[in-house]
Amino acid sequence: MPGSYSVVTGRKARKFCTNMLAWLDQKTEIVEGADQSSQYFEPAHAAYYNGKPGQPLKLMLQARSDFLSIWRRADYREHVAEFKLLGRQLVIVNSPDTIRHVVAKRHENFERKTPQMRRALEYLLGDGLFISDKETWKQRRPLVSDIVHKNRVPAFGAIMQNTASELAERWQSLGEGAEVNALFEMAGLTAEIISRSVFGNDLGQEGANAVTEGFASYQALVDSINLGYFLGFDEGLPIVKTPNLRRSVKRIHRIIDQVIEDHLAGKGDNSSMVELLVRRQQRNPELKLDVVALRNEAATIFMAGHETTAATLTWAWYLLAGAPWVEAAIHAEIEAVCGNRVPSVDDVPALSWCRAVIEETLRLYPPVPILARQAAEADEIGGVKVRKAALVLIVPWLLHRTETLFPEPHRFHPERFLGEARPTPYSYIPFAAGPRVCPGLQFGLTEAILCLAILAQRFRMRVKEGHKVQPQCRLTLRPRDGMPVTLHRR
Numbered sequence: 106m107p108g109s110y111s112v113v114t115g116r117k118a119r120k121f122c123t124n125m126l127a128w129l130d131q132k133t134e135i136v137e138g139a140d141q142s143s144q145y146f147e148p149a150h151a152a153y154y155n156g157k158p159g160q161p162l163k164l165m166l167q168a169r170s171d172f173l174s175i176w177r178r179a180d181y182r183e184h185v186a187e188f189k190l191l192g193r194q195l196v197i198v199n200s201p202d203t204i205r206h207v208v209a210k211r212h213e214n215f216e217r218k219t220p221q222m223r224r225a226l227e228y229l230l231g232d233g234l235f236i237s238d239k240e241t242w243k244q245r246r247p248l249v250s251d252i253v254h255k256n257r258v259p260a261f262g263a264i265m266q267n268t269a270s271e272l273a274e275r276w277q278s279l280g281e282g283a284e285v286n287a288l289f290e291m292a293g294l295t296a297e298i299i300s301r302s303v304f305g306n307d308l309g310q311e312g313a314n315a316v317t318e319g320f321a322s323y324q325a326l327v328d329s330i331n332l333g334y335f336l337g338f339d340e341g342l343p344i345v346k347t348p349n350l351r352r353s354v355k356r357i358h359r360i361i362d363q364v365i366e367d368h369l370a371g372k373g374d375n376s377s378m379v380e381l382l383v384r385r386q387q388r389n390p391e392l393k394l395d396v397v398a399l400r401n402e403a404a405t406i407f408m409a410g411h412e413t414t415a416a417t418l419t420w421a422w423y424l425l426a427g428a429p430w431v432e433a434a435i436h437a438e439i440e441a442v443c444g445n446r447v448p449s450v451d452d453v454p455a456l457s458w459c460r461a462v463i464e465e466t467l468r469l470y471p472p473v474p475i476l477a478r479q480a481a482e483a484d485e486i487g488g489v490k491v492r493k494a495a496l497v498l499i500v501p502w503l504l505h506r507t508e509t510l511f512p513e514p515h516r517f518h519p520e521r522f523l524g525e526a527r528p529t530p531y532s533y534i535p536f537a538a539g540p541r542v543c544p545g546l547q548f549g550l551t552e553a554i555l556c557l558a559i560l561a562q563r564f565r566m567r568v569k570e571g572h573k574v575q576p577q578c579r580l581t582l583r584p585r586d587g588m589p590v591t592l593h594r595r
């Protein structure tokens with residue numbers, strides 16, 4: 106009866122709690138299949154959900170701990186779905202046309218990130234591009250895009266090449282079959298690359314470590330409040346500013362501010378992204394970018410630019426380990442293109458197999474598996490009436506595994522990306538699409554292809570015996586507990 110409630114006490118309460126805990130703790134069923142003789146690999150993914158329909162609260166709680174396991178087979182098709190959760194309208198948009206409507210045609214109505222995402226990140230990033238909208242976003246977007254633009258990527262190629270080669274050297278010093286965690290190795294690699302690109306040589310080893318660790322601990326906090334999950338609509342949810350968090354944010358800000366002030370005073374590494382930001386401000390003083398605004402954009406590029414690429418590379422290693430026939434193809438390609446020389450950024454256009462592996466990896470494991478927006482005004486998407494302030498979700502995880510768009514969608518098949526054929530527009534969106542598309546797309550793709558080529562030229566990875574790989578949707582889509590692997594010299 107609406108409005109009534111009952112209090113459960115004693116044995117009943119204990120039983121209720123035990124059931125609830127058991128239910129919350131239930132393990133996601135993971136599907137994984139391989140047959141080397143028929144060159145077939147279906148990498149790990151959650152089984153289709155087949156619980157009772159009509160239990161939104163249960164699904165909501167399950168989504169908080171595992172967003173990937175709540176989808177039924179029927180969700181993996183081209184459609185628009187609508188739910189109501191605690192009075193809030195939630196719209197899931199899963200077809201190229203309707204996605205185009207949201208991200209391109211009606212971009213201004215759907216450009217706004219969810220309140221929870223904005224709140225959680227603003228302490229660290231201020232009004233940085235990732236969470237800004239309206240005038241601030243319009244003014245800053247061309248600035249940031251220009252700095253990470255594809256024309257500038259070759260200039261950062263040497264940083265990518267040197268950093269990946271240093272890692273290869275370190276791996277060489279470990280024994281044959283050494284155990285490492287691929288996710289941590291890749292996170293270290295991409296953090297180093299973005300740190301050197303954004304800040305040049307100005308940070309020094311100690312400053313670089315402090316910034317990287319500060320971001321990692323901030324993200325752990327953000328993760329713990331489930332940022333990025335589809336319930337991110339609570340405008341009032343306060344971010345818990347523990348003393349530790351305050352200290353690490355202050356430290357990050359202080360270090361970055363110092364670098365910026367040095368650049369403003371004409372001292373600092375000329376080739377860094379911070380220098381490009383500062384020069385742009387000096388050429389266009391009407392932009393009115395003060396130290397805080399410059400810091401916010403530098404911090405945004407730093408944060409947006411490394412975890413995604415680390416997750417991509419980790420998943421690529423897993424896929425290669427499960428499909429040795431693809432691994433053989435990329436080894437042959439690297440040999441044909443580079444011989445014994447270390448692959449460089451100039452080789453990237455010729456590494457079509459490596460590119461196809463990265464693109465297929467981004468299809469199967471999109472590092473940003475949910476794009477969540479808040480509708481500014483009422484609208485209609487694919488016949489569904491959308492209310493003002495509704496939560497609109499595009500879920501690349503679902504879209505990329507929709508059979509009408511990608512036949513045999515759960516299968517690792519990089520050949521889909523070889524040659525001229527491209528996926529239908531708005532069906533493949535690991536970097537989002539429309540005006541808010543990832544400005545670091547070319548940087549990230551080049552970095553992933555080049556690092557993979559440099560490391561695969563010398564090493565193979567195999568998932569540690571007995572380890573069960575399980576995708577987990579946190580801030581980015583990554584393997585639960587990382588990816589324990591063994592390293593093998595080639």
Ligand code: HEM
Nearest residue numbers: 234235253409410413414473535536537541543545548549
């Ligand atoms: C494989 C690597 C990467 C992937 C998959 C990726 C994916 C994405 C996605 C999906 C978004 C849009 C998020 C949303 O709208 O909710 C985004 C935004 C962004 N990315 Fe990337 N990214 C990658 C690498 C990079 C790199 C290397 C940089 C910088 C060097 C970068 C900088 C940014 C920035 C600044 C934004 C915010 C853009 C805006 O809101 O206008 N990303 N990225």
